[in-house]
Amino acid sequence: MKKFPRFSEYKILVVRLLLAYLFYFIARVLFYVYNQNLISVDSVYDFLKLCYHGLAFDTTTILYTNGLFILFSVFPLLVNTRKNYQKGLFYLYFSTNLLMYSANFIDFIYYRYTFSRSTRASLDTLENESNKSELFFNFLLNYWHVFLLFFALAYVWILLYKRTKVKPVSEKPTLKYFATSIAGFLIIVALCIGGIRGDFKKSTRPINMLDASRYVQNAGQADVVLNTPFAIIRTWNTNTFKKVNLVPKATVDSLLIPIKQYNNNTPTKPNIVIFILESFAREYNGAFNKGTKIPDYQGYTPFVDSLAQHSLIFTNAHANGWKSIHGMSSVLAGIPSFKDAFTSSPYPKQKIESLVSTLESVGYNTSFFHGAPNGSMGFLGFGNILGFDHYYGKNEYNNDADFDGVWGIWDEPFFQYFNKTLTQKKEPFMATLFSVSSHEPYKVPEKYEGKFPKGKVNINECIGYTDYALKRFFAEAKKQSWYNNTIFVLVADHGNTIAYDEYRKEFNRNTVPILFFSPNEKYVGVNNDLAQQIDIYPTLLDMIGYQKPFRSWGRSLISEKRVPPFAVKYGAKVYQFMSGNYICTFDGQKAVGFYDKDDRGMEKNLIKNRNAEMNALELRCKAFIQDYMERVVDKRLTTVK
Known part of the structure; x- marks a missing residue:
């Protein structure tokens, strides 16, 4: 001392x-x-x-x-x-x-x-x-x-x-x-x-x-x-949205083709109704698991499975983010979220070309429905940026007797409200509903307790309830004059609790169902190619014959020939880009791993045995990240080249 x-x-x-x-x-x-x-x-x-x-x-x-x-x-x-x-x-x-x-x-x-x-x-x-x-x-x-x-x-x-x-x-x-x-x-x-x-x-x-x-x-x-x-x-003050210069712009334009234009179909104006289903992972949908060969597999969506028989479904589809708001930006605006969410960055407050703006430009009325308190999840704010004509939330529903006590209005009554409100719309309309009930705390309305299988994990019963709500919606929608002139889309925002080892694998952890249904059954079939949420926006524009150029990092799932099927997301601290025979992991500057397309657990890194296809895939990664960062930061999320 x-x-x-x-x-x-x-x-x-x-x-x-x-x-x-x-x-x-x-x-x-x-x-x-x-x-x-x-x-x-x-x-x-x-x-x-x-x-x-x-x-x-x-x-x-x-x-x-x-x-x-x-x-x-x-x-x-x-x-x-x-x-x-x-x-x-x-x-x-x-x-x-x-x-x-x-x-x-x-x-x-x-x-x-x-x-x-x-x-x-x-x-x-x-x-x-x-x-x-x-x-x-x-x-x-x-x-x-x-x-x-x-x-x-x-x-x-x-x-x-x-x-x-x-x-x-x-x-x-x-x-x-x-x-x-x-x-x-x-x-x-x-x-x-x-x-x-x-x-x-x-x-x-x-x-x-x-x-x-x-x-x-x-x-x-x-x-x-x-x-x-x-x-x-x-991550408190981190802005991961920073421009990079990895490839010449000509390479971006040739490999990525960020400005799309389709002339495959005659222009039409069908109504478009999109269901973004909370946590409705591909794992829970029987029709999307027929080829997975999962031992003792059980699905919880009998209605969606029946609808799939008359629809075009994609059984190898992926979410482009991990949260609900990521699903909204990916599906409606074709903007994925990677390390940080685009919607939480300094850049979402800009002019964004999207399914909303392109359809409004040809006369569509647009609306967004979410049964939670208005503003929940950031949907109202981002919806305003996209330019929806109308937003319908818990306030507009105006009946707390149907409130689940935590998140919002139970799916079944809110889906019926959705149907009634659409029936009052002038056609053509585009409407998106984001569901709430298939979510923690994993409960169903008291009157339905025991009606749906409890399943293997906590969310399965709720999936059954939301599937039933969809069944009730379609039963009533069929009676309406607008029904036959409508394209319906079903997609999940992201995954949730996992029951099967197949879906615990790194590249399978956030897989979603994608389904297109039209009553005239114009598009029917099972497609096992890679697909993702950001593909929905260009696919719908292709389906209705929208012939103007538009900004999109996704691809039309019904006609795209120039851009091969791919899926991009962020996980395990790296970008993950899958196409062809390989999965490429990318740190933002260079490839750090290559895995066989069937190695969904990403366990055997093949980077020491690189080949021409791997090199080409890395080049596509660079083109994607470069154009994504540049357009976000420079506020060019439109057809501006």
């Missing part, structure tokens, strides 16, 4: 920070326990290796979180050891640590829907919800065990902290005291800077989420290495 007057204080500070490491380790173990069926780890040793690599990410989080606590603990003052000062440090320590620590517990449950750690974009999505208190109460009710774990661990953490007491010391304002205090302060600050960056090398950038993938055998393990507060911190 005489040589180092504040040694005991520094020792206690280290112990208090080590407590944070201990509880982050416990949270990582619990995260894996809750999601072990989604993340493959071969042994305890492999898991401990992941935890070891996670220490760097924990260090960044803990030092960010405890920055003020550390500063106030080591400030060269004379009052640091006093009781009231230490009491203030106690409240500062736990007010920051428990807030950040709680984010890990959210992902115990939320991970199974997004397959990635929550980021700033996840918080942006929550901001759009007007019923946050109801959602929180529902989460508390259904996942009480998560809250219990959090508060139990917080209680133990507090008890252990209280055992790390700093004894009051009366120090005199000597030169030695202040000199050693300032020296200790500067050393600790330097150590903290290095810890936050991940190392002390000037030449390297601070560690980010991509670095977690450096230590894994399969993509999902990166989320064990990470912690949720780190993911939120690192």
Whole structure:
């Protein structure tokens, strides 16, 4: 103590920070326990290796979180050891640590829907919800065990902290005291800077989420290495929409053809009705799984299966994002979401050519329906950007007797409201309905309890209910004069709880059904080619004979010859682009992996055996990302070349 007057204080500070490491380790173990069926780890040793690599990410989080606590603990003052000062440090320590620590517990449950750690974009999505208190109460009710774990661990953490007491010391304002205090302060600050960056090398950038993938055998393990507060911190002020120059513009125009124009059909004006079905993953639809050969497979959509017999369906279709708002932008505007959502970026407030604007230009009335409180999910705001003529939400429905108590109006009555409202529209019209009931908390109206199979996972019963709501809608719509002159589209926004191993594979995790139905059965059949949400927009324009040029990164699923079938999305911290015989993983600048098209789990990287087809696929990746970023950033989401 005489040589180092504040040694005991520094020792206690280290112990208090080590407590944070201990509880982050416990949270990582619990995260894996809750999601072990989604993340493959071969042994305890492999898991401990992941935890070891996670220490760097924990260090960044803990030092960010405890920055003020550390500063106030080591400030060269004379009052640091006093009781009231230490009491203030106690409240500062736990007010920051428990807030950040709680984010890990959210992902115990939320991970199974997004397959990635929550980021700033996840918080942006929550901001759009007007019923946050109801959602929180529902989460508390259904996942009480998560809250219990959090508060139990917080209680133990507090008890252990209280055992790390700093004894009051009366120090005199000597030169030695202040000199050693300032020296200790500067050393600790330097150590903290290095810890936050991940190392002390000037030449390297601070560690980010991509670095977690450096230590894994399969993509999902990166989320064990990470912690949720780190993911939120690192994406807080990050703008991943940045222009890149990877290929000549002529290459973009020839490979991607971002400005489409079709002259395959005579111009007509059928009504267009699009159902974007919440969490209605391909896995749950029997008609879309006939070729999968999944042992003991069971579907939950008898009506959609019957409708599929008279429709054109795509059994190898993929979502272009992970959240509901991503589905809206992908389906209606042909704009996918990758690392960060386009709709949460600085760029959605611009003129966007879309299915809405192109149809309005030829005389269509357009409307959007969503039974949740107006503005939920950000749909109203983005709908306004796209230029819908009308928006119909819970406010317009105006009958809380049909409110499910959490998200919105039950699907069956809202679908009937949808039908009645369309019947009052002047033709031609384009209307989109985004459903709500096939969603957590996975309940059906009381009068239908027991009517639909419980199934293998929690959402299956709700899928059966939404399928029934669709059956009731079509039964009534058939009676209307507009029905026979209408093209109907059914597509899911994204996936949800997974029952079968086939859909746990990395490239199969977010697959969706795509179905086109017209009462005259002009388009009928089963197509197994790759398809995706961004293909719906150009396909519909092709079907109705829209002959003007328009901006689209997708392709017509009924006639496109120049652009081969493909699917693009973002997952496991990389772009994933599938076409032909391979899946290419792309880090934004170059290919980092190639996998056989049948290796949907993306387990065997073939990059060391590159061939001409792989090189061509990488070139298409570069063209896509370059044009996507350039058009978004430069606000050229129109036919401007």
